[in-house]
Amino acid sequence: xxxxxxxxxxxxxxxxxxxxxxxxxxxxxxxxxxxxxxxxxxxxxxxxxxxxxxxxxxxxxxxxxxxxxxxxxxxxxxxxxxxxxxxxxxxxxxxxxxxxxxxxxxxxxxxxxxxxxxxxxxxxxxxxxxxxx
Numbered sequence: 001x002x003x004x005x006x007x008x009x010x011x012x013x014x015x016x017x018x019x020x021x022x023x024x025x026x027x028x029x030x031x032x033x034x035x036x037x038x039x040x041x042x043x044x045x046x047x048x049x050x051x052x053x054x055x056x057x058x059x060x061x062x063x064x065x066x067x068x069x070x071x072x073x074x075x076x077x078x079x080x081x082x083x084x085x086x087x088x089x090x091x092x093x094x095x096x097x098x099x100x101x102x103x104x105x106x107x108x109x110x111x112x113x114x115x116x117x118x119x120x121x122x123x124x125x126x127x128x129x130x131x132x133x
Contacts, residue, residue: 048090055083 044050058080068074 048087051083052087052090055080055087059084 058076062073062077062080
């Protein structure tokens with residue numbers, strides 16, 4: 001068999017192509033200082049989703065564990081019920097009332113005439129005139 005000469009492989013580690021040297025330019029998104037500890041995220045604990053999850057979890061726990069004669073558990077159950085009621089009211093106000101206002105505002109900005117949602121039409125039988133038939 002004839003001896004063939006093998007080609008050397010180029011590294012795939014992001015080095016300079018064909019030279020076998022590693023690139024010295026920092027890659028975007030990588031830390032240049034390897035001894036720096038990772039940053040912890042800034043949690044926002046005093047927000048509505050955290051409150052909603054807390055009171056909903058409390059209510060589910062009280063429903064699953066059934067009744068208790070402990071007065072502290074009874075008070076916490078009432079607090080959980082009030083919290084869930086507040087959460088439901090918050091969802092309704094944010095999604096229904098404010099959402100409707102924003103849709104009307106956007107329609108007016110586009111030049112559309114807003115629908116009169118609150119217009120009451122009262123028709124009394126004596127004002128209708130004679131009925132056909």
